[in-house]
Amino acid sequence: MNPNSADVAVTHMVEASAQSILDTHHSLGNVRSPADKSNIWKEFADSGLLGLGLPEELGGAGFGARGYVQIAKLFGRELVSSPFIAQSVLPCYITARIDDGNLRDELLAYINAETKRVSFAGTEINNSIDPFSISTKLTDTGVFGEKAFVALPASAFIVTAQAGDELCLAFVESTEHGVNTDNSQNLLNEKVGRLMLDGATPKYDPLAGSDIENIVRCALDLGALVTAAQLAGVSHKAFDITLEYLRTRKQFNQSIGSFQAIQHRAVDLYIAQQFVESSIQRAAELFDEDPCSTQTQQAISCAKARASETALLMSKETIQLHGAIGFTDEADIGLYARASLCLMNQFGSTIAHQRRVYDIERARRGK
Amino acid sequence: MENKSIDYDAMGDTEFRAALRTWLEDVYPENWKQTPRRPLLRIRGKDARAWIKMLCEGGWRCPAWPKEYGGMELSFKKQIIYHEELERIRAGRIIDGGEQMIGPTLMAYGTDEQKRKYIEPTRTGEYLWAQGYSEPGAGSDLASLRTKAELEGDHYRINGHKIWTSHADECSHMYALVRTTVSEKKQVGITFILIDMETPGISVRPIKTVAGEDELCEVFLDDVMVPKENVVGEPDNGWTIAKALLGYERVWIGNPGPAARYLDLACELIMKDETDSSLKDELAKTICDMHDFRVLYETMCHSISPDSEIGPEFSILKIISADMLRDISELNARASGQYSQLDSDVEIDGALTNIGWQFFTARAQAIFAGSNEIQRNIVAKRVLNL
Numbered sequence: 206m207n208p209n210s211a212d213v214a215v216t217h218m219v220e221a222s223a224q225s226i227l228d229t230h231h232s233l234g235n236v237r238s239p240a241d242k243s244n245i246w247k248e249f250a251d252s253g254l255l256g257l258g259l260p261e262e263l264g265g266a267g268f269g270a271r272g273y274v275q276i277a278k279l280f281g282r283e284l285v286s287s288p289f290i291a292q293s294v295l296p297c298y299i300t301a302r303i304d305d306g307n308l309r310d311e312l313l314a315y316i317n318a319e320t321k322r323v324s325f326a327g328t329e330i331n332n333s334i335d336p337f338s339i340s341t342k343l344t345d346t347g348v349f350g351e352k353a354f355v356a357l358p359a360s361a362f363i364v365t366a367q368a369g370d371e372l373c374l375a376f377v378e379s380t381e382h383g384v385n386t387d388n389s390q391n392l393l394n395e396k397v398g399r400l401m402l403d404g405a406t407p408k409y410d411p412l413a414g415s416d417i418e419n420i421v422r423c424a425l426d427l428g429a430l431v432t433a434a435q436l437a438g439v440s441h442k443a444f445d446i447t448l449e450y451l452r453t454r455k456q457f458n459q460s461i462g463s464f465q466a467i468q469h470r471a472v473d474l475y476i477a478q479q480f481v482e483s484s485i486q487r488a489a490e491l492f493d494e495d496p497c498s499t500q501t502q503q504a505i506s507c508a509k510a511r512a513s514e515t516a517l518l519m520s521k522e523t524i525q526l527h528g529a530i531g532f533t534d535e536a537d538i539g540l541y542a543r544a545s546l547c548l549m550n551q552f553g554s555t556i557a558h559q560r561r562v563y564d565i566e567r568a569r570r571g572k
Numbered sequence: 573m574e575n576k577s578i579d580y581d582a583m584g585d586t587e588f589r590a591a592l593r594t595w596l597e598d599v600y601p602e603n604w605k606q607t608p609r610r611p612l613l614r615i616r617g618k619d620a621r622a623w624i625k626m627l628c629e630g631g632w633r634c635p636a637w638p639k640e641y642g643g644m645e646l647s648f649k650k651q652i653i654y655h656e657e658l659e660r661i662r663a664g665r666i667i668d669g670g671e672q673m674i675g676p677t678l679m680a681y682g683t684d685e686q687k688r689k690y691i692e693p694t695r696t697g698e699y700l701w702a703q704g705y706s707e708p709g710a711g712s713d714l715a716s717l718r719t720k721a722e723l724e725g726d727h728y729r730i731n732g733h734k735i736w737t738s739h740a741d742e743c744s745h746m747y748a749l750v751r752t753t754v755s756e757k758k759q760v761g762i763t764f765i766l767i768d769m770e771t772p773g774i775s776v777r778p779i780k781t782v783a784g785e786d787e788l789c790e791v792f793l794d795d796v797m798v799p800k801e802n803v804v805g806e807p808d809n810g811w812t813i814a815k816a817l818l819g820y821e822r823v824w825i826g827n828p829g830p831a832a833r834y835l836d837l838a839c840e841l842i843m844k845d846e847t848d849s850s851l852k853d854e855l856a857k858t859i860c861d862m863h864d865f866r867v868l869y870e871t872m873c874h875s876i877s878p879d880s881e882i883g884p885e886f887s888i889l890k891i892i893s894a895d896m897l898r899d900i901s902e903l904n905a906r907a908s909g910q911y912s913q914l915d916s917d918v919e920i921d922g923a924l925t926n927i928g929w930q931f932f933t934a935r936a937q938a939i940f941a942g943s944n945e946i947q948r949n950i951v952a953k954r955v956l957n958l
């Protein structure tokens with residue numbers, strides 16, 4: 206099995222098919238106000254977009270990080286609001302890597318389903334990128350703890366929990382006794398909420414051991430990387446829109462882009478964007494080579510930190526460079542800032558990722 | 573004459589890298605390496621000549637030159653490896669205008685006589701070249717230069733004043749831009765000319781820099797008589813020639829090596845348990861910057877194909893490298909505490925450094941070869957179409 210075999214041609218095909226679904230079923234209105242997006246999800250399911258990361262023998266496209274990065278950039282540019290990462294990318298990744306059995310069959314059924322969904326629930330309120338830094342526990346009487354910012358709605362959850370000094374993955378259905386959620390709306394008009402587990406019984410024997418720990422670590426990194434790619438798409442589009450505005454908007458009888466103070470800021474945004482693109486690409490290549498290596502972890506943390514910081518920079522600069530129109534709900538440019546804020550701290554804050562890079566570098570230097 | 577006969581083309585990239593690495597590890601002198609004390613150490617004058625001689629003898633001289641001129645004629649990929657390995661051994665930099673500018677310029681525009689006369693001694697390091705472009709009144713606006721060259725018989729009589737001429741006092745020759753015609757469009761009427769520094773009428777005055785060194789010079793030209801066959805290309809057409817080779821300069825000058833040496837110092841100063849966490853976090857961000865800069869640099873270099881032009885987008889590399897030097901040199905100054913006040917080499921917790929030197933030396937990268945402001949102008953106009 207090679208989950209990373211997505212080649213460029215397949216990626217292009219998938220991108221084209223995602224683009225055509227978005228052209229028909231998606232509009233920026235979905236970001237402005239709550240909308241029913243179930244039909245987009247259904248289309249995704251029908252065209253196989255939800256199982257991309259599964260190996261071909263399990264009905265997927267063998268997508269690795271490189272393929273997902275392309276799709277995520279598209280979603281970013283188009284401001285797609287969907288729980289794609291938590292409900293498709295990571296469930297696929299985990300399913301592809303665990304042994305076959307009842308749990309894997311059940312996950313496969315979820316991944317390909319049009320309506321019912323499974324959410325990866327690994328993060329807690331501390332937003333740590335260390336999978337062990339959680340308080341959720343698996344005991345003899347079930348799972349106890351609270352996951353934060355879980356993608357909703359979902360009929361089942363893949364929950365990380367500590368079992369003694371091991372990390373485990375537990376599959377918990379939403380209807381199970383001791384499972385509760387609450388709901389908030391995020392800036393992309395997705396539902397997210399707390400998953401409160403009070404003695405919930407996992408449906409199957411939870412998976413534990415060093416393999417599982419590895420899978421969880423890599424899944425969190427993949428989540429960070431794909432989020433970074435989505436942010437990069439958001440920044441890219443916001444920048445393009447703004448460049449066009451700088452070329453066309455006239456004041457003092459000239460395009461505002463002819464003013465040097467503005468030109469230099471535009472160049473800095475351009476540089477920031479170039480950084481993001483190459484950083485993400487490198488991280489994706491490394492992930493597909495070896496998802497667990499220190500080099501990969503370093504590259505992913507760099508990519509995620511940079512994508513978040515760039516998105517934030519891009520948000521404030523693109524609004525400012527639009528003047529008052531940028532301050533309105535009517536102009537699209539502000540929507541990209543919404544998306545940036547929404548995504549920037551998912552799968553770890555900038556500082557958390559930078560500190561991880563610091564630790565890796567310190568160890569490398571033997572200090 | 574050819575480089576020592578090593579068949580680089582037959583070597584795979586890995587093999588090539590290994591061969592160069594072994595050679596450098598064998599021969600590269602310790603005292604020419606960049607250190608936290610001298611993160612931008614330069615090898616100059618006598619040392620530069622000695623290093624060029626070593627390169628020639630080892631068969632590693634002039635990586636980009638064609639073989640017919642004694643170069644290595646490396647693929648661009650191997651040239652990148654070449655530079656990476658020099659950085660890895662922390663080799664000091666040399667300003668080698670001969671290899672980078674004069675060789676390629678003469679190969680493209682020189683007469684047979686010029687090629688015969690200048691290329692080989694340039695390769696062997698017998699001739700070292702200064703760049704005589706800037707003048708007191710012509711910096712960023714280089715085309716406004718006024719050093720005058722008037723044709724008198726077989727010679728140009730040159731009068732004027734060049735400034736910021738790096739290492740002019742140790743160079744045997746200078747390639748200069750001079751005004752031969754005053755015309756409406758100031759880029760027209762400039763001539764590219766080769767000048768022997770021994771010619772009567774030339775005087776050189778070193779200028780002490782803010783870092784306490786004397787790398788810069790002023791060059792005064794008083795009735796300097798230069799044979800007219802020293803003009804490269806057509807008279808009045810020197811601007812085109814000077815611009816023609818800027819592409820690759822954009823690539824090499826923006827390499828991440830210098831910033832990486834500054835980062836080494838930052839790690840020495842900051843990576844300790846007792847350091848304040850805000851400095852550690854700043855260093856953490858800087859390490860990420862360095863990582864991503866390397867990735868961007870490699871990505872852009874690998875996008876260059878043998879016959880593609882080096883576009884203006886490559887200007888961003890120099891902007892980034894200068895900005896990073898600026899930022900890291902400041903971080904080092906802040907992290908050094910009270911030591912920043914000392915005007916000397918200091919040992920801080922076992923790390924030998926010189927806070928003033930690294931701070932001041934870092935300034936140059938944003939000024940020379942097109943200041944960062946000028947580079948941003950270029951990117952805005954030619955890449956972003958603003």
Ligand SMILES: Cc1cc2nc3c(=O)[nH]c(=O)nc-3n(C[C@H](O)[C@H](O)[C@H](O)COP(=O)(O)OP(=O)(O)OC[C@H]3O[C@@H](n4cnc5c(N)ncnc54)[C@H](O)[C@@H]3O)c2cc1C
Nearest residue numbers: 703704705706711712713736737738936939940941943945
């Ligand atoms: C270490 C070092 C080595 C050098 N070596 C050489 C050498 O060997 N040979 C040689 O010929 N020259 C050399 N130079 C000179 C260098 O090329 C010039 O310093 C450079 O071109 C800038 O010119 P200037 O110093 O006159 O600054 P100015 O052009 O006067 O610029 C002053 C400031 O104004 C800014 N500025 C100018 N025009 C604009 C604009 N249009 N938009 C925005 N900002 C602008 C500049 O960015 C700068 O910050 C060297 C310089 C240094 C520092």
